[in-house]
Amino acid sequence: MENSSVDKGRRRFLIAATSAVGSVGIVGMAAPFLTSWSPSERAKAAGAPVEFNVSRLQEGQQTVIVWRKKPVWVVNRSQKMLDDLASNDELLKDPTSENAKQMQPDYALNAKRTREGKDRYLVLVGICTHLGCSPDYRPDLAPADLGANWKGGWLCACHGSKFDLAGRVYQNVPADRNLEVPPYSYKDDNTVVIGLDEKGEAA
Numbered sequence: 001m002e003n004s005s006v007d008k009g010r011r012r013f014l015i016a017a018t019s020a021v022g023s024v025g026i027v028g029m030a031a032p033f034l035t036s037w038s039p040s041e042r043a044k045a046a047g048a049p050v051e052f053n054v055s056r057l058q059e060g061q062q063t064v065i066v067w068r069k070k071p072v073w074v075v076n077r078s079q080k081m082l083d084d085l086a087s088n089d090e091l092l093k094d095p096t097s098e099n100a101k102q103m104q105p106d107y108a109l110n111a112k113r114t115r116e117g118k119d120r121y122l123v124l125v126g127i128c129t130h131l132g133c134s135p136d137y138r139p140d141l142a143p144a145d146l147g148a149n150w151k152g153g154w155l156c157a158c159h160g161s162k163f164d165l166a167g168r169v170y171q172n173v174p175a176d177r178n179l180e181v182p183p184y185s186y187k188d189d190n191t192v193v194i195g196l197d198e199k200g201e202a203a
Contacts, residue, residue, distance in 0.1 A: 048195065049193050049194060049195040049196040050065055050066070050067045050072075050193070050194045050195060051187065051191055051192070051193050051194075052065055052074055052191070052192050052194065053190050053191055054074060054076065054121050054190055054191070054192055055190040057074065057075075057076035057121075058076065059076055059077075059078045060076065060077070060078055060081070060139055061075070061076050062074070062075045062076075062137045062139075064126065065194060067182065067194045067195055068195070070125050070126070070127060071125070071126035071127065071134055072123065072124070072125055072126060072182060072194055073122070073123070073124045073125075073126045073137070074121060074122070074123055074192065075121070075122040075124075075137075075165070076120060076121060077119075077120055077121070077122055077165055081139075081151075081152055081165050082112060082119055082120070082165075084151040084152070084165070085111055085112060085164065085165060085166055086111065087151065088149075088151065088164045088168070089111075091149060091170055091171060092164065092168045092169065092170055092171065093168075093169050093170065093171050093176065094168065094169065094177070094178055095111065095168055096109075096111065097109055097113065097168070097178055099176075099177050099178070101176075101177055102177055102178055103125075103177075103180040103181070104178075104180060104181035105181060105183050105184075105197065108181040111166065112166055113166045113167055113168070113178075113181055115184075115185075115186070118186065121192065122165070122166065122167065123181060123182060123184050123192060123194065124167045124179045124180065124181060124182075125179060125180040125181070125182050126154075126179075127179075127180070128156040128158065128159075128161050128175055128179075129161075129169065129175045129176065129177040129178070129179060129180070130156065130158070130159055130161050130173075130174040130175040130176070131158060131159065131174075133156050133157070133158035133159070134156075135154035135155055135156040135157070135161070135163060136154060136155050136156075136157060137154055138150070138152065138153060138154060138155050139152040139153075139165075140152065146162070151164070151165070152164070152165045153165050154167075154179070156175070159173075159174045159175075160173055160174065161173040161174050161175035163175075163178070163179055166178075167179030167180075167181070182194055182195065183195060183196065183197045184196070184197070185197050
């Protein structure tokens with residue numbers, strides 16, 4: 001009886017230990033598998049799409065998102081900012097983005113340089129088209145250093161290139177092209193997907 005009791009106790013211990021080791025092994029195998037479902041940092045850097053909820057942005061606010069190791073700006077433009085765009089046209093090199101070297105999807109070939117029905121949210125690659133610096137966001141109106149005609153935009157501190165709130169370049173500055181509009185789409189009303197168009201095709 002004593003030996004039988006010891007054997008049963010040992011059997012229960014061995015079964016419990018084996019189950020515990022097996023569970024750890026399964027979890028260890030599953031973790032890398034599950035992790036592989038979401039893009040790694042390396043994949044994101046290589047160009048995996050990046051999502052952002054635009055409802056987080058207050059009116060007039062800009063955020064910076066990293067996509068393909070580049071800064072991408074998303075700006076929530078107020079109605080006044082949008083209304084003021086047309087008054088910049090005479091001061092710009094390429095108000096309608098006709099430059100053949102211009103980097104932008106077809107849906108951004110308009111004065112607001114956005115998708116139809118989504119005028120408020122501007123999406124731009126935040127790299128100056130002159131020598132690759134990242135311009136500063138200057139949403140202030142008519143500041144002393146930019147003059148009475150300034151209605152908001154970006155100023156590149158490296159060489160003085162200026163861009164309006166549609167990313168269009170001003171005349172008489174070193175940059176020769178408007179800021180790049182990356183491929184993007186909307187997953188829903190509030191979620192912009194940078195690097196993926198509406199057909200599901202990556203850049």
